[in-house]
Amino acid sequence: MKILYLVFLFLQFLVFPCQSSEKLLTSKDVDWKTFLSQHDMLWDKISAGYYSGAIMGNGLLGTNIYAEDSIANAYRWDIGRSDVTESREGGEALFHRARLPIGHFTLKPVYRVVSDSMRLSLYDAILRGRIETEKGNINFQTYVDAHKDIIVIETQATKEEQSYEWIWTSETAISPRSLPLQSENIPEDYVAHPNPKPELLKDRDYRFAxxxxxxxxxYIIAWHTQKTGGKCRTLVTVSFEDSKEKALTTVRQTISNYLKGDEVQWEENHKAWWHHYYPAAFITFADAKIESFYWIQQYKLACLTRSDKLIIDLMGPWTNTTPWPAIWWNLNVQLTYSPLFAANRLELSEPLWRALNEKQAALAANVPVEEWQNDAAAIGRSSSYDLFRPLQPELAEANQYEVGNLTWVMFYYWQYCTYKADNEELVITIRMSNSKYMNFMI
Structure with missing residues (x-):
């Protein structure tokens, strides 16, 4: 009888929905400013080093702010742009078409720093910080405009610190992979043809590198500084073009158009984009640390890419000394894009699918057997945005013949199409990625 009662009780739970006095929470019920402020990134002391910084971006331009690790009493704003690559024909993807560093600004207070701190607001995507010295303070605010290719850096200095230094340093235009390696591992023709040194120009209130x-x-970085008393506002942009003239025109127009607008309205527009971005991925967690991790990752994803921008590589809109200045297809692409679909972020994956469809000729050329290339596609371990990285059969003995990279990516393409309920283009690309397996079996 006891067993029958338990079975009956269990069936009741299946048939009759559980009643709860708690209201189901939706994104419309959330005070987003208060909710996300719990997960802001805080620095009670600004740490030194690239991996300790506050990263910001709009899917193309980016900046990373941290204390200098090579200069005492100084802070730096790294400047990056995702599509700035070597862009050379032929050669190796990790050198001849590698991502390139651009440079950084250094803020040097006049007197010894007593304390410093900063806070990155997820809700507004704005960083605010404070540097206290023996003879004054420097407050700063930075954001990468969500709509425009502009980085806004504002400072408010008091007392003796109104004379702080603001210095631009161009990085050497060389593949970051060159720096950790011994010279014998760098392609000879790459070493034999270095890029020229940067040229610095000044035109009234404009500076150009x-x-x-x-x-x-x-590529050109340009900045324009307006200073009134202790207040300073610097607008920064980067262009990447086929000629010096076109690149100069682009950076001038970008900054001048920004100056013509209302700075308060630009900032409000920037905030509005981010305010609209978060609710689509709304979810809460019982564990506060997991919840913070989730929302910080949502912030980072929108820094890394947008629907009309580029594939997420291993650097994002930032650069650093690294052996990985490219897109990695044997793990990183798959892991990076895997959470987007359940998180309702389909649009952030679209640059990947667009590239796969637009670069089908390169994907076919990556197949090692010529007669297979008319109906097959593949990609090797890493590539630039051209997706050209032929498979290397000779690596099979070392267990590095990675024929399945593209097929693994296709699993996430299937997820994208399933969530979107659109399989029109899916079948062709999956068929091509699997054709090489059919040829192997034949």
Whole structure:
């Protein structure tokens, strides 16, 4: 009888929905400013080093703010742009088409720093900080505009600190992979054709650091500074074009158009984009640490890419000395994009699918047997945005013949199409990625 009673009770739970006095919480019920402020990133002391910084971005431009680890009593703002690559023909993807560093600003207080701190607001995507010295303070605010290719850096200095230094340093235009390696591991033709040194120009309130590349491409960082008393506002942008003239025109227009607008309205527009971004991925967790981790990752994803931007590589819109200045297809792409679909972030994965569809010729050329290339596709371990990285059968003995990279990516393409309920383009790409397996079996 006891067993029958328990079975009956269990069936009741299956048939009749449980009643609860608690209201189901939706994104519309959330005070987003208060909710996300719990998960803001805080520095009670600004740490030294790239991996300790406050990263910010709009899917193309980025900055990373941290204390200098090589200069005492100084802070730096690294400047990056995702599509700035060597862009050379032929050669190796990790050198001839590698991501390139751009440079950084250094803020040097006049007197010894007593304390410093900063807070990155997830809700507004704005960093605010304070540097206290023996003879004054420097408050700063930074954001990467969500709509425009502009980085806004504002400071408010008091007393003797109104004379702090603000210095630009261009990084050497060389693949970051070159720096951790011994010279014998770097392609000879890459070493033999270095990029020229950058050119610095000044035109009234504008400053330019011009970097021409061996490939013929040019990237330029430009900045414009307005200073009134202890208040200073610097607008920064980066262009990447086929000629010096076009690159100069682009950075001038970007900054001048920004100056013509209302700075208060620009900031409000920036905040509004981020306020609209978060609710689509709303979820809460019982564990506060897990919840903070989740929302910080949501913030980072929108710094890394947007629906109209680029594939997420291993650097994002930032650069550092690294052996991985490219897109990695044997793990990193798959792990990076895997959480987007359940998190309702389909649009952030679209640059990946767009590239796969637009670069089908390169994917076919990656197949090692020529007669298979008319109906097959593949990609090797790593590539630049051109997706050209042929498979290397000779690596099979070392267990590094990675024929399944593209097929693994196709699993997430299937997820994307399933969530979107659109399989129109899916079948062709999956068929091509699997055709090489059919050829192996034949």
């Amino acid at each position: 011009i970097q021409e590349l061996y490939s013929g491409k040019v």
